[in-house]
Amino acid sequence: MSADEKILFIDYSRCIGCESCESACRFVHGQPRINMTRTVGGIMAPVYCRHCESASCVKGCTRGALMKAADGMVLLNPVLCAGCETKNCILACPFGGIFCTGLDDAVAKCDLCQHRRAMGMAPACVEICPCGAMHYVTRQESLALQTAEYEAAHRKVMEHVRPVLSPSPRKERG
Amino acid sequence: MPISGTPMNFAFAGAGPARGNGRSVAIIGAGPSGLAAAGFLSCLGYQVDVYDKLPKPGGLMVFGIPAERIPAERIAQGVATLANRYGVRFHPGTKVCDRRQTDDTGDELSTRCIDLDELVRGHDAVMLCTGSWKPRTLNIPGEDLRGVYTGLAFLFPIRAAQYDKSRMREIDVANKNVVVVGAGFSAIDVAHGALGQGAARVSLVYRRTRREAPCGSHEIEQFEAAGGHWLELVTPIRVLDGEGENLGRVAGIECIQCHLGEPDEDGRRSAVPDSCAKVVLPADIVVTAIGETAAPPFAERLGLESVRKNEIHWLQMTKLDGVFVAGDALTGPSKIGKAVYSGLRAAQSLSRWLTLRAMSRELEYREDAPISREDLR
Numbered sequence A: 001m002s003a004d005e006k007i008l009f010i011d012y013s014r015c016i017g018c019e020s021c022e023s024a025c026r027f028v029h030g031q032p033r034i035n036m037t038r039t040v041g042g043i044m045a046p047v048y049c050r051h052c053e054s055a056s057c058v059k060g061c062t063r064g065a066l067m068k069a070a071d072g073m074v075l076l077n078p079v080l081c082a083g084c085e086t087k088n089c090i091l092a093c094p095f096g097g098i099f100c101t102g103l104d105d106a107v108a109k110c111d112l113c114q115h116r117r118a119m120g121m122a123p124a125c126v127e128i129c130p131c132g133a134m135h136y137v138t139r140q141e142s143l144a145l146q147t148a149e150y151e152a153a154h155r156k157v158m159e160h161v162r163p164v165l166s167p168s169p170r171k172e173r174g
Numbered sequence B: 001m002p003i004s005g006t007p008m009n010f011a012f013a014g015a016g017p018a019r020g021n022g023r024s025v026a027i028i029g030a031g032p033s034g035l036a037a038a039g040f041l042s043c044l045g046y047q048v049d050v051y052d053k054l055p056k057p058g059g060l061m062v063f064g065i066p067a068e069r070i071p072a073e074r075i076a077q078g079v080a081t082l083a084n085r086y087g088v089r090f091h092p093g094t095k096v097c098d099r100r101q102t103d104d105t106g107d108e109l110s111t112r113c114i115d116l117d118e119l120v121r122g123h124d125a126v127m128l129c130t131g132s133w134k135p136r137t138l139n140i141p142g143e144d145l146r147g148v149y150t151g152l153a154f155l156f157p158i159r160a161a162q163y164d165k166s167r168m169r170e171i172d173v174a175n176k177n178v179v180v181v182g183a184g185f186s187a188i189d190v191a192h193g194a195l196g197q198g199a200a201r202v203s204l205v206y207r208r209t210r211r212e213a214p215c216g217s218h219e220i221e222q223f224e225a226a227g228g229h230w231l232e233l234v235t236p237i238r239v240l241d242g243e244g245e246n247l248g249r250v251a252g253i254e255c256i257q258c259h260l261g262e263p264d265e266d267g268r269r270s271a272v273p274d275s276c277a278k279v280v281l282p283a284d285i286v287v288t289a290i291g292e293t294a295a296p297p298f299a300e301r302l303g304l305e306s307v308r309k310n311e312i313h314w315l316q317m318t319k320l321d322g323v324f325v326a327g328d329a330l331t332g333p334s335k336i337g338k339a340v341y342s343g344l345r346a347a348q349s350l351s352r353w354l355t356l357r358a359m360s361r362e363l364e365y366r367e368d369a370p371i372s373r374e375d376l377r
């Protein structure tokens, strides 16, 4: 059941934009899969993959390089992806959670530190966050974390990430 | 806003402590760069000793940044994991000194002094993670009057007084008129600190506009919402002396009006003073929070200038063999994340150097891509 699937949840109302998550990610993966953004108002916040239940990036990728894994994670298969011309996935993601690298591995995205978890470790970013703003929790648990402060902070970041899109979740089409 | 259920783990690189490798490393400075380096090295089986002049590890995460933003207990628990699970030895209240001693903010809390050479002799390698604590000054007349403080000198006692009340006193701002110069994160922290400590009026003075402010306009809106006063396009030219019994004490600050000029090399529009338009702001306390610079001990001996320019073969190794440098000590004031990354990279480099040297294979070392300016700014 999807409520038990684990995801990353960043409480933007606790985050101070210190970049530790991005640094740990860069150190572990070479190319960071979580990236800082700075809104016009100067709020610094990391943008990241939400491993959506109904993931636009998976639908948008014409090569089948993005897949929903059995445990709910959205995974990238770089062999199929490499050299993609369209970058549909980047455009499709409403959260700005897929990144263009400009390198051979054309895009980078979070896999919740798959290899670390296989060895019994938590995602690196969650362990290094000095504010305790990063939660590695189930979808169900994340609901309780969506406080009014969180919603307000999240809205500000999202207005910056997708200024032209409506901030409400998009409806499934036909 | 509950805190994450996943504990802070500076040793996040590995799944747990490794078998000891028989080597020992001394780390000077327990800020984010030093703690990240300590965590990485202990994952590889190094015996790590961490020296810090302050009574508690954490660096500016604990003694500079307000506790509402970084929960002190989360850092303390990350430190406890390093100590208890990984056997990292912490030596708080211990300043690593040089013969020519410099006085920095925070010195008053260290009780013991240890010489760098002693550390170099006693360990296989040393890492300098001493941060950036030397206050920049405005260089205007009157800056030495009583009641004028630098940002860190103002904030530090608020954080540190709880550790050693006998030697630290918080600056009393209750019912006073406080003027803060600057618009970076420390200026904002000072301004909020002063409001929180019951100042009658707190004004932030900045030479550009809120659009150019390094802390961002959002922070300034929050400061205003909390009752603060924001004054832009003014730059201080003189701190005014008191009269009568207040002689030698700050009475106000004289500023001149500025306008925005051409963008500078960072693309930020500069502030151009208009020499005729003067404003006098009365003040009981003036805090110049215009940043700190890195003045690490032994900078010259270690050739830090050339490390900054990447002229040393080994990533982040200084002129002294086996002495590495990381964090704000190397880059000047940056951010926690940059310091963490720098600490991790220096630790990795240190470990490679020791391993290859033990096999007399130093020549096989291939230069890693240096950390770019972009990574560190």
Ligand SMILES: Cc1cc2nc3c(=O)[nH]c(=O)nc-3n(C[C@H](O)[C@H](O)[C@H](O)COP(=O)(O)OP(=O)(O)OC[C@H]3O[C@@H](n4cnc5c(N)ncnc54)[C@H](O)[C@@H]3O)c2cc1C
Binding pocket: A016, A017, A018, A019, B028, B029, B030, B031, B032, B033, B034, B051, B052, B053, B054, B058, B059, B060, B061, B064, B065, B094, B095, B096, B097, B106, B129, B130, B131, B132, B152, B155, B185, B186, B187, B189, B297, B326, B327, B328, B329, B333, B334, B335, B336, B337, B339
């Ligand atoms: C007021 C303020 C607010 C800030 N807010 C933010 C923020 O919101 N987000 C962000 O990302 N960054 C912020 N920063 C910057 C951030 O704190 C620093 O970039 C970061 O802490 C640098 O880490 P570091 O490990 O290099 O050094 P530090 O954290 O400075 O640690 C250095 C340590 O070395 C010790 N030391 C120094 N000399 C000696 C010696 N001779 N012997 C023994 N020990 C010594 C010091 O006691 C200290 O504990 C802020 C800084 C300030 C001042």
